[in-house]
Amino acid sequence: MNQTFLEMTVAGFLILSIFSFLYKDNPFYRLAEHIFAGLTAGYYVGLIWQTVIVQQLYVPMTQEGKWEMVFPGIMGILMFTRFFDRLSHISRISLAFVMGNTAGIFLVQQLHGLILPQTQATIINPLSGNWLFGIIPGGLVIIVGVITTLVYFYFSKEQKGLFGKTARVGIVFIMISFGAHFGYTVMARLSLLIGQVKFVTVDWLGLFNLN
Amino acid sequence: MVLLATIIPFIAGFPQPIHISKESRDLYDWVENIPDGSTILLTFDYYPSTIAEVEPMSRAAIKQCWRKNLKLITLSTVPLGGPNIAERVLNDMATGWAVEEFGEEKKYGIDFINLGYKPDYKAVILGMGDSFRRIYPTDFAGVSLDSFPIMRDIDRYEDVEFLFIISDNGIVDEWITIANRQFGIPIGSGVTAVMAPKFYSYLQSRQMVGLLGGMKGASEYENLVGAEGMATLFMGPQSTVHLIIILFILVGNAAYFIGGRKP
Numbered sequence: 001m002n003q004t005f006l007e008m009t010v011a012g013f014l015i016l017s018i019f020s021f022l023y024k025d026n027p028f029y030r031l032a033e034h035i036f037a038g039l040t041a042g043y044y045v046g047l048i049w050q051t052v053i054v055q056q057l058y059v060p061m062t063q064e065g066k067w068e069m070v071f072p073g074i075m076g077i078l079m080f081t082r083f084f085d086r087l088s089h090i091s092r093i094s095l096a097f098v099m100g101n102t103a104g105i106f107l108v109q110q111l112h113g114l115i116l117p118q119t120q121a122t123i124i125n126p127l128s129g130n131w132l133f134g135i136i137p138g139g140l141v142i143i144v145g146v147i148t149t150l151v152y153f154y155f156s157k158e159q160k161g162l163f164g165k166t167a168r169v170g171i172v173f174i175m176i177s178f179g180a181h182f183g184y185t186v187m188a189r190l191s192l193l194i195g196q197v198k199f200v201t202v203d204w205l206g207l208f209n210l211n
Numbered sequence: 212m213v214l215l216a217t218i219i220p221f222i223a224g225f226p227q228p229i230h231i232s233k234e235s236r237d238l239y240d241w242v243e244n245i246p247d248g249s250t251i252l253l254t255f256d257y258y259p260s261t262i263a264e265v266e267p268m269s270r271a272a273i274k275q276c277w278r279k280n281l282k283l284i285t286l287s288t289v290p291l292g293g294p295n296i297a298e299r300v301l302n303d304m305a306t307g308w309a310v311e312e313f314g315e316e317k318k319y320g321i322d323f324i325n326l327g328y329k330p331d332y333k334a335v336i337l338g339m340g341d342s343f344r345r346i347y348p349t350d351f352a353g354v355s356l357d358s359f360p361i362m363r364d365i366d367r368y369e370d371v372e373f374l375f376i377i378s379d380n381g382i383v384d385e386w387i388t389i390a391n392r393q394f395g396i397p398i399g400s401g402v403t404a405v406m407a408p409k410f411y412s413y414l415q416s417r418q419m420v421g422l423l424g425g426m427k428g429a430s431e432y433e434n435l436v437g438a439e440g441m442a443t444l445f446m447g448p449q450s451t452v453h454l455i456i457i458l459f460i461l462v463g464n465a466a467y468f469i470g471g472r473k474p
Contacts, residue, residue, distance in 0.1 A: 105333055113389060191425060
């Protein structure tokens, strides 16, 4: 038994253990679940230690003389004061820095990267292009879809009469969108199944060869 | 039944006609138009659970890029899977496929490099606009970037021609809204099917040049590259199970209506 086959056997066993939950909760499933959670946590700690603490803090300070890195280092250590009731308030300094930083980045990112370009893409000339392939599918559908969907989500006015009919058109657009999402989701989940079935039957057990 | 519908096409073979969508072709054409010998960023932003869907995209992307002698800088914004998958796929293709195709291996540090993972993706994506080295002082193995020829004269987005994102999570939004909008780098992406509908809006707003959606997108891209692989093969089981699901929906609805609409 070579090492690769041993590794694949362990992986195959864990895959089947996870799938066993389809029958009911059982010790094999829980074993696989705990191994997964434990390995993930352990690997993540090791990865962060190496890629952040060592590569971006310890090495720059000790080998490149970048002693200013001591400040972010201290900020990081302050986070751990949350474990001590009497000192936990100190961690707010680091948290405030992170939150302020994130809010600043997020504001620009959402406005400049999402709201403006997406709004700009909706503001189109409805009469541009030819009728068959440009205006009807490209322009009017977007305009009608955006307006009626927004009307559906306007809850400050009772949805009846013309307003209600417009909202119902919005529901059609929403349902089409949900349908597209659902179809793609089915495809994605099947892809996961196909990948695991291929691993178990072809790579691990070698029941048949792929042509 | 679904399990059988997955396995039988594997054994019997159930080839599907692949129709190329506009968004896949646009992505392929964009990469084809990048000047030969340029450098691009290729991300491995996915976890091991989705490799059936997105690894074929990575492999096809590498084939197209290396045929054009593009240099690849790979990185990952996910901790688990991504960096190691990049290492495995790149080494496998550099020593296997590249030898068959070009008669020689692609060399680490010259033709490609794996920067690995750094936490806090927002800071990573934003910081790389200022300096790659500030975020990634070393490659995944911990060797200084300055020691690799591929990184000579490369230190920010404007030094690379294209950002090819292969992802199974919402990180694509961050790449687009930060790297594309704030630093102007053109972006194309390959994503899992569950994510794909959301990203069509970025095609509409031209924040993204092309999109590969799920296994279908991967199989289209494989065909465009002329390297039919796992995604093309997997479309057999995929289509068979879809047919079964449609059948179940029809039978279920028929039973519902024939039975007097009783739940």
